[in-house]
Amino acid sequence: MLKSIGAAIVAMTLLSTATVVRAADFQPALIFDMGGKFDASFNEAAYHGAEKFKQDTGISYLEFEITNESQREQALSRMARRGANIVVMAGFSFATPLETLADQYPDTKFVIIDAVVDKPNVESIVFKEQEGSFLVGMAAALASKTGTTGFVGGMDIPLIRNFQVGYEEGVHYVKPDDKVLVNYAGDTAAAWSDPAKGNELAISQFDRGADVVYHAAGATGRGVLQAAADRGKLGIGVDSNQNGLYPGHVLTSMVKRVDVAVYEAFKEAQGDGWKPGTRVLGLREDGVGYAVDDHNASILTTDMRQKLEAAKAEIIAGKIVVKGYQPN
Amino acid sequence: MDYFDQSVFLAASTIRLATPLVLAALAGLFAERSGVVDIGLEGKMLAAAFAAAALTAISGSHLLGLAGAIVTSMMLALVHGYATITHRGDQVVSGMAINITVAGLGPTLAEAWFGQAGRISLPPGRGRFMPIELPFAAGVRDIPIVGLVYTDIISGQNLLTYIAVLTIPLAVWVLYCTRFGLRLRAVGENPAAVDTAGISVASLRYRALLMTGLLCGIAGAYLSIAQSEGFTRDMTAGKGYLALAALIFGKWRPVPAVLACLLFAFTDALQARLQGVSLPGIGSVPTQLVQALPYVLTIILLAGFVGRAVAPRAVGKPYVKER
Numbered sequence: 057m058l059k060s061i062g063a064a065i066v067a068m069t070l071l072s073t074a075t076v077v078r079a080a081d082f083q084p085a086l087i088f089d090m091g092g093k094f095d096a097s098f099n100e101a102a103y104h105g106a107e108k109f110k111q112d113t114g115i116s117y118l119e120f121e122i123t124n125e126s127q128r129e130q131a132l133s134r135m136a137r138r139g140a141n142i143v144v145m146a147g148f149s150f151a152t153p154l155e156t157l158a159d160q161y162p163d164t165k166f167v168i169i170d171a172v173v174d175k176p177n178v179e180s181i182v183f184k185e186q187e188g189s190f191l192v193g194m195a196a197a198l199a200s201k202t203g204t205t206g207f208v209g210g211m212d213i214p215l216i217r218n219f220q221v222g223y224e225e226g227v228h229y230v231k232p233d234d235k236v237l238v239n240y241a242g243d244t245a246a247a248w249s250d251p252a253k254g255n256e257l258a259i260s261q262f263d264r265g266a267d268v269v270y271h272a273a274g275a276t277g278r279g280v281l282q283a284a285a286d287r288g289k290l291g292i293g294v295d296s297n298q299n300g301l302y303p304g305h306v307l308t309s310m311v312k313r314v315d316v317a318v319y320e321a322f323k324e325a326q327g328d329g330w331k332p333g334t335r336v337l338g339l340r341e342d343g344v345g346y347a348v349d350d351h352n353a354s355i356l357t358t359d360m361r362q363k364l365e366a367a368k369a370e371i372i373a374g375k376i377v378v379k380g381y382q383p384n
Numbered sequence: 385m386d387y388f389d390q391s392v393f394l395a396a397s398t399i400r401l402a403t404p405l406v407l408a409a410l411a412g413l414f415a416e417r418s419g420v421v422d423i424g425l426e427g428k429m430l431a432a433a434f435a436a437a438a439l440t441a442i443s444g445s446h447l448l449g450l451a452g453a454i455v456t457s458m459m460l461a462l463v464h465g466y467a468t469i470t471h472r473g474d475q476v477v478s479g480m481a482i483n484i485t486v487a488g489l490g491p492t493l494a495e496a497w498f499g500q501a502g503r504i505s506l507p508p509g510r511g512r513f514m515p516i517e518l519p520f521a522a523g524v525r526d527i528p529i530v531g532l533v534y535t536d537i538i539s540g541q542n543l544l545t546y547i548a549v550l551t552i553p554l555a556v557w558v559l560y561c562t563r564f565g566l567r568l569r570a571v572g573e574n575p576a577a578v579d580t581a582g583i584s585v586a587s588l589r590y591r592a593l594l595m596t597g598l599l600c601g602i603a604g605a606y607l608s609i610a611q612s613e614g615f616t617r618d619m620t621a622g623k624g625y626l627a628l629a630a631l632i633f634g635k636w637r638p639v640p641a642v643l644a645c646l647l648f649a650f651t652d653a654l655q656a657r658l659q660g661v662s663l664p665g666i667g668s669v670p671t672q673l674v675q676a677l678p679y680v681l682t683i684i685l686l687a688g689f690v691g692r693a694v695a696p697r698a699v700g701k702p703y704v705k706e707r
Binding site: 264 | 502618
């Protein structure tokens with residue numbers, strides 16, 4: 057026991073000196089949101105982007121996982137004080153602390169994903185989730201035999217409503233009379249990490265006749281996909297490619313290229329290409345899309361894929377306009 | 385889709401959600417009727433959930449996971465006993481200490497052993513308690529009413545749910561029909577009298593806490609290797625406290641406490657189904673309001689219908705032999 061504590065202290069000392077040395081060169085940092093690094097979804101996508109950067113360049117990054125709301129501001133200023141040149145925040149909830157802290161650290165570059173913060177040293181990256189959701193909505197309608205599909209959201213916020221509305225538009229584009237059941241796991245950040253709740257919500261939708269359920273709920277969504285697999289129905293994954301979680305029971309995944317966003321932000325900041333401002337990534341920029349691999353090749357048929365590709369081309373050409381969530 | 389089908393599904397959902405609550409409430413019942421406040425139900429459940437997931441992930445056997453969960457939870461119960469019975473420490477403080485320790489230790493150990501950021505995932509679709517199809521379940525489904533009730537409520541639950549159901553009469557029997565039960569209730573009301581009769585107060589209370597540990601262990605295993613696949617940070621999400629509330633709600637008696645658990649589970653199941661549904665005459669109810677329903681209902685019932693709940697008289701007081 058004592059020995060391992062000793063080892064930990066030595067390791068920590070080494071780590072902190074390493075940081076000091078590194079601070080002179082380039083030091084990127086990544087902060088994960090609630091739900092955790094391995095949520096097999098949003099945060100994990102960010103993690104993969106950072107890992108790829110580490111592999112390609114050999115530069116390691118600082119990281120932090122938020123476990124409660126009060127840590128957001130602390131984590132941000134800690135990273136800035138520890139000499140990170142660029143701090144990437146995965147999650148819209150960082151918008152408020154970033155608003156206040158961006159001015160205090162004018163030399164640090166900040167990148168926020170999923171929210172817009174208008175400061176001279178902040179780059180905001182937002183995705184057109186509604187476009188990707190539209191396509192998986194089409195897939196759901198094409199695969200559904202009952203004419204009812206479902207959506208399970210995590211926290212009930214405009215961002216997630218965007219997924220929901222895009223999905224509904226996609227379903228109705230294929231079958232105008234199909235029903236879409238909608239459930240949200242909660243109103244607080246805890247709604248991202250409650251798989252039991254996701255499980256129960258998905259089952260409630262299957263009971264009401266749905267046979268394909270799409271989730272946008274982080275780790276909570278694992279419960280949704282689990283329920284689909286248990287009951288022999290279909291789930292649709294989100295953010296990362298989740299097709300392999302329950303092969304044969306995940307129709308497809310709405311991938312949001314958070315990994316690419318993180319990777320490119322690090323890469324640009326390392327060179328001189330980094331610019332503040334807002335970047336919007338949609339189908340055209342390959343920022344969103346749907347996943348096809350060995351796990352779902354048999355359930356997402358060629359015929360479906362052709363229809364999705366056709367719709368994708370029309371969205372990019374501007375012939376189909378996906379509206380997304382518009383609060384009145 | 386008719387209303388009968390929906391009520392059957394609602395009932396099935398209620399049972400799934402009630403299982404951990406019922407087990408935890410009965411666990412609390414044994415501790416509190418013996419005179420030991422156990423606010424540590426939450427922590428014991430969480431530790432059990434962790435142990436179940438960890439052992440199942442390593443060995444691939446959920447039965448081993450269940451055994452590990454029970455042992456872990458009983459160990460914590462003994463820690464609680466050692467602090468409060470042997471050393472007469474404050475029972476609430478000891479229980480709270482267990483909750484806090486486990487809440488931090490679980491994710492930390494998970495991170496250290498499994499490297500998945502405080503989470504333990506089981507290989508999907510394997511190694512957990514799956515729903516059990518009872519005989520004839522598929523065959524009788526078409527018989528009106530009875531068929532659906534049998535197929536969708538009675539059949540298709542997992543082993544731990546059936547154990548929870550069996551635990552209810554068993555707990556009643558132990559508490560009210562055995563010598564051990566009589567002494568246990570007596571030691572919660574008047575330990576001095578029990579002591580005078582030549583029965584050891586400490587040993588009775590320790591045994592009661594072991595029962596508590598056993599039941600919390602099953603409840604925790606249900607969370608991580610039956611209902612969900614794996615352990616996540618704070619996955620008990622206050623169920624231990626909810627079970628404690630149900631126990632008070634049920635005036636420290638097994639059957640009313642179980643009914644209170646069913647009520648909590650029912651409102652939870654109901655709110656999942658009421659979201660976005662438009663009700664006749666009212667229209668669509670906002671999600672936030674529906675999600676608050678379980679809490680609102682609890683307050684109304686507590687304030688209006690429960691009446692005075694009298695705790696076991698010696699609960700919370702460490703027993704000191706007169707010198």
